[in-house]
Structure formats: C-alpha cells, structure tokens
Amino acid sequence: MSNAVEIPYSTTLLVRDTCLCLHVQRAARALARLFDDALRPVGLTNGQFSLMMSLNRPEPPPMGPVATLLAMDQTTLTAALKPLQRRGWVDVTQNAKDKRRRLLSLTPTGKAVLAAALPIWESTHASLGEALPGGDLERLRRDLQALS
Amino acid sequence: MSNAVEIPYSTTLLVRDTCLCLHVQRAARALARLFDDALRPVGLTNGQFSLMMSLNRPEPPPMGPVATLLAMDQTTLTAALKPLQRRGWVDVTQNAKDKRRRLLSLTPTGKAVLAAALPIWESTHASLGEALPGGDLERLRRDLQALS
DNA sequence: TCAATTTCTATTGATATCAATGTAATTAGT
DNA sequence: ACTAATTACATTGATATCAATAGAAATTGA
Numbered sequence: 001m002s003n004a005v006e007i008p009y010s011t012t013l014l015v016r017d018t019c020l021c022l023h024v025q026r027a028a029r030a031l032a033r034l035f036d037d038a039l040r041p042v043g044l045t046n047g048q049f050s051l052m053m054s055l056n057r058p059e060p061p062p063m064g065p066v067a068t069l070l071a072m073d074q075t076t077l078t079a080a081l082k083p084l085q086r087r088g089w090v091d092v093t094q095n096a097k098d099k100r101r102r103l104l105s106l107t108p109t110g111k112a113v114l115a116a117a118l119p120i121w122e123s124t125h126a127s128l129g130e131a132l133p134g135g136d137l138e139r140l141r142r143d144l145q146a147l148s
Numbered sequence: 149m150s151n152a153v154e155i156p157y158s159t160t161l162l163v164r165d166t167c168l169c170l171h172v173q174r175a176a177r178a179l180a181r182l183f184d185d186a187l188r189p190v191g192l193t194n195g196q197f198s199l200m201m202s203l204n205r206p207e208p209p210p211m212g213p214v215a216t217l218l219a220m221d222q223t224t225l226t227a228a229l230k231p232l233q234r235r236g237w238v239d240v241t242q243n244a245k246d247k248r249r250r251l252l253s254l255t256p257t258g259k260a261v262l263a264a265a266l267p268i269w270e271s272t273h274a275s276l277g278e279a280l281p282g283g284d285l286e287r288l289r290r291d292l293q294a295l296s
Numbered sequence: 297t298c299a300a301t302t303t304c305t306a307t308t309g310a311t312a313t314c315a316a317t318g319t320a321a322t323t324a325g326t
Numbered sequence: 327a328c329t330a331a332t333t334a335c336a337t338t339g340a341t342a343t344c345a346a347t348a349g350a351a352a353t354t355g356a
Contacts, residue, residue, distance in 0.1 A: 005263040012204040023292040026219035028176035030296035056160040071174035115153040144171040148178035
C-alpha cells in the first residue's frame with residue numbers, strides 16, 4: 001500500500017529553472033524561428049543556410065566532417081541534403097579515389113542563393129547583439145562550444 | 149557577362165565561427181543526444197522529460213501556456229503529446245468551462261516514469277557542470293533566456 | 297591473396313518542428 | 327440576440343532529428 005510516486009512542485013520549478021538542456025532547446029527553437037523568418041524570402045531555413053555555408057570551401061568535403069562540424073547525425077545530413085539537391089543548389093558526387101565517399105559542393109545557383117542570404121544573415125545576426133549586452137556574445141559562443 | 153556570385157572562403161569561416169544560431173543549434177543537438185541517451189532506460193527523450201515535468205503542477209494547464217513555456221509552436225506540442233497519451237502517461241481532457249481548452253495532466257503511471265527519470269536528470273545535469281566552470285552555468289542560462 | 301575489420305553512407309521507422317490552413321468555442325460590438 | 331472578431335486547438339505537408347540496421351568499399355592481419 002504505497003502512495004503514488006509524486007515529485008514535489010518545488011522540484012519541478014527547480015528543474016524548469018536550472019535545466020540547461022531545456023534552456024538550450026528553447027533558445028534553439030526561438031533562434032531557428034527568427035532566422036527561418038528572415039531567410040524565408042530566399043527560400044532557406046537556418047539549418048540549410050548553415051549547411052550550405054559550410055559547403056562553401058575551396059575543396060568539396062565528404063559528408064562525415066560536415067556532419068561533425070554541424071554536430072548532427074550523419075543520417076540527418078543525408079536527409080538535409082535531399083531538398084537542396086532537388087532544387088539544384090547542392091551537388092553530391094562520388095569520390096573516384098574512395099568510392100564510399102560523397103563529395104558535397106554548391107552549384108552556381110546554390111552559390112547565388114547563399115550570396116543573397118548573406119546580407120540577411122548579417123542583419124539578423126546583428127540584431128541579436130542588441131538582445132545581449134556587449135561582449136556577452138563572444139562569451140556565450142565559448143560556453144556553447146564547450147557543450148558540443 | 150557577370151561572374152558567378154561567390155562568397156569568399158574567409159567569409160564562410162567568419163560566419164561559421166560567429167553565427168550564434170549555428171552554435172545554439174549545435175549545442176542543442178549535442179545536449180539532446182546526451183540527455184536522450186541517459187533517459188533511454190526509462191523510455192523518455194529530453195523533450196518528453198521537459199514536457200512531462202512542465203505538466204507536474206497542482207492545476208492541469210491548457211496547451212497554450214505550456215507551448216509558450218517550452219518556446220515551441222502549438223502544433224509541435226499537439227504532436228509531442230500523442231506518444232505520451234498513447235503510452236498512458238499524459239491525459240488530455242476538455243475544460244468544461246471553456247470547451248476550446250484542453251487540460252494536460254500526468255497520469256499516475258506518468259508520474260512514476262517522471263520520478264524514475266528525475267535522478268537520471270540530476271546526475272546528467274551535474275555532469276554538465278564539470279564541462280563548464282562554476283558560475284558560468286548560471287550566466288549561460290541567463291544569456292540563453294535573453295534569446296528566447 | 298583472403299578473411300575480418302573498419303569506414304562511409306543510405307534506408308527505415310519513430311518522433312520533432314513549424315507554416316499554412318481549418319474548425320469549434322468564446323467574446324466583443326451592436 | 328446576432329454578427330464579427332478573437333481565441334484555442336487540430337490537421338496537413340514539408341523538413342529535421344536520431345537509433346537501428348544494412349550495404350558497399352577500403353584497410354588490416356595473417
């Protein structure tokens with residue numbers, strides 16, 4: 001005859017206030033919406049912008065390192081590439097030296113889209129600086145990097 | 149006869165290093181995996197844990213405020229509740245006073261699951277403190293809150 | 297060389313996320 | 327009371343996310 005297992009409301013409030021995972025997820029959703037809204041005119045989401053920007057390199061990278069850079073699962077990257085390929089913004093080709101590898105590159109159209117998105121990113125990102133006091137931005141980035 | 153639109157590689161590196169949206173998404177994915185792994189034995193994801201914890205209140209809340217608290221779209225909350233209802237961990241009932249509203253509450257089983265998850269959350273969250281120096285945690289939370 | 301292992305990516309299934317849209321219930325204005 | 331506007335939520339369609347699994351290619355060990 002045990003009572004039902006109950007967590008006190010005070011514990012709930014403590015978890016809500018302190019849980020870093022929750023705070024990061026919340027911020028992630030809020031920032032995603034902010035950048036998604038801003039980038040919508042050029043047809044990109046925040047994730048697609050970050051992905052395409054990471055492909056703007058002298059040498060087309062394979063998938064593994066890109067997934068690591070974005071801290072995402074490799075299967076997520078595979079899926080994320082699909083709509084970009086379909087629109088002709090990203091090319092996925094096989095590496096002749098190692099046929100397991102796919103080389104990811106921006107098409108000319110993709111580069112143009114990315115170039116159109118850049119000023120939007122700049123202004124949106126600048127507006128964030130106003131939400132946070134001065135040097136806090138750099139500090140916040142370091143803290144976040146320590147977590148991923 | 150214009151050249152193809154190109155963004156210099158140096159700009160790419162700058163965006164990668166400074167984009168707060170990217171850094172937050174990266175940290176969000178990394179923390180999600182960390183908590184998902186830890187909570188897997190009790191059958192919860194980090195998001196489900198946060199959602200259920202937010203429902204542990206004296207009075208069952210309607211959906212709107214919960215969505216706001218979690219900084220998620222209301223349609224996302226509707227979808228997130230589905231698997232929890234199916235497992236019998238969350239009850240969704242109609243408010244008699246205002247039939248538009250749904251009242252969200254944990255079932256006894258749901259409360260037991262949440263209670264089982266709590267020590268896992270505590271130890272996982274404590275391990276985060278080691279990744280970040282002491283007061284940095286509190287500071288980081290404040291910075292994240294300013295963004296959402 | 298050949299088998300075992302490792303590396304790199306794709307597929308499947310489940311959940312997460314949001315925009316656009318629709319619907320029912322309530323409230324406000326008259 | 328009746329219409330118009332608002333509020334609260336659900337549905338649909340597209341993309342995002344990851345675990346589990348599978349497959350193909352390269353590497354290693356004998």
